[in-house]
Amino acid sequence: MSLQTLIEGLAGAGAAADRDAARAAFAQLRSELSSGSVRAAEPDEGSPIGWRVNAWVKQGILLGFKFGEMADVSMDHGRVPFYDKDTLPLKKPGLAAGIRIVPGGSAIRDGAYLAAGIICMPPMYVNIGAWVGEGSMIDSHALVGSCAQVGARVHISAAAQIGGVIEPVGALPVIIEDDVLVGGNAGIYEGAIVKARAVIAAGTVLTGSTPVYDLVRGAIIRPSPGRPLVIPEGAVVVPGARAVTTIRTQGACVAGGAQASDQDLIARHTG
Numbered sequence: 633m634s635l636q637t638l639i640e641g642l643a644g645a646g647a648a649a650d651r652d653a654a655r656a657a658f659a660q661l662r663s664e665l666s667s668g669s670v671r672a673a674e675p676d677e678g679s680p681i682g683w684r685v686n687a688w689v690k691q692g693i694l695l696g697f698k699f700g701e702m703a704d705v706s707m708d709h710g711r712v713p714f715y716d717k718d719t720l721p722l723k724k725p726g727l728a729a730g731i732r733i734v735p736g737g738s739a740i741r742d743g744a745y746l747a748a749g750i751i752c753m754p755p756m757y758v759n760i761g762a763w764v765g766e767g768s769m770i771d772s773h774a775l776v777g778s779c780a781q782v783g784a785r786v787h788i789s790a791a792a793q794i795g796g797v798i799e800p801v802g803a804l805p806v807i808i809e810d811d812v813l814v815g816g817n818a819g820i821y822e823g824a825i826v827k828a829r830a831v832i833a834a835g836t837v838l839t840g841s842t843p844v845y846d847l848v849r850g851a852i853i854r855p856s857p858g859r860p861l862v863i864p865e866g867a868v869v870v871p872g873a874r875a876v877t878t879i880r881t882q883g884a885c886v887a888g889g890a891q892a893s894d895q896d897l898i899a900r901h902t903g
Contacts, residue, residue, distance in 0.1 A: 674781075680859065693760055694798060729746070744776075768783070773791040774790065775793045817834055818834060821838065840860060
């Protein structure tokens with residue numbers, strides 16, 4: 633029986649699932665996520681957005697939370713107290729992994745994949761199910777959330793937040809493709825996709841409902857049913873505002889009178 637089939641069966645059993653079998657399946661999944669052989673989402677040339685979700689992986693991660701037991705995971709002989717599920721230990725890559733984790737309060741959960749050449753500046757955090765490609769940098773106070781997919785040579789600047797998602801299991805995680813720059817204090821959430829070589833300026837926030845004005849094409853980039861927000865390859869995205877005279881809400885229209893603004897982001901393609 634494949635790991636996918638096993639996890640799908642255990643998840644389908646709900647509270648009646650065998651505890652020991654669920655813990656063993658999760659331990660195997662965590663190992664494969666940590667090695668990069670299994671991913672929560674992966675490139676798919678047949679998909680209109682270039683990616684597909686592996687929902688069963690998220691189902692497996694949820695088993696780890698559900699069937700884990702609270703444990704004392706304090707450090708320094710109990711002087712630094714921490715308490716977490718015993719199924720969710722921290723990752724210990726070892727010197728051979730070629731990952732720099734600079735001292736100062738960073739944490740990486742086991743079940744996250746970090747490729748060789750990554751630099752982790754303190755304090756930063758990478759959650760379970762995340763995948764980060766070679767040569768990327770995760771700067772101070774930055775977050776790579778659960779199941780987020782980050783490509784190679786990506787710079788996640790200080791205090792940037794790459795949102796995570798485990799539930800619903802079919803939801804697309806945030807995806808940052810190769811050679812992207814995510815500026816300081818930027819936030820990317822709710823399954824947004826940033827294509828290769830894009831630049832997300834400092835302080836920019838992208839969510840599943842953020843409209844982005846495309847200066848090149850004179851169009852607004854919006855998510856639609858079944859399609860997340862996708863920032864084009866090579867775009868430069870900065871915060872901005874666009875004056876409007878009409879506001880439409882659930883079919884109603886308010887025109888003229890009071891001033892209004894449609895908060896947009898502005899994208900300019902660079903190649």
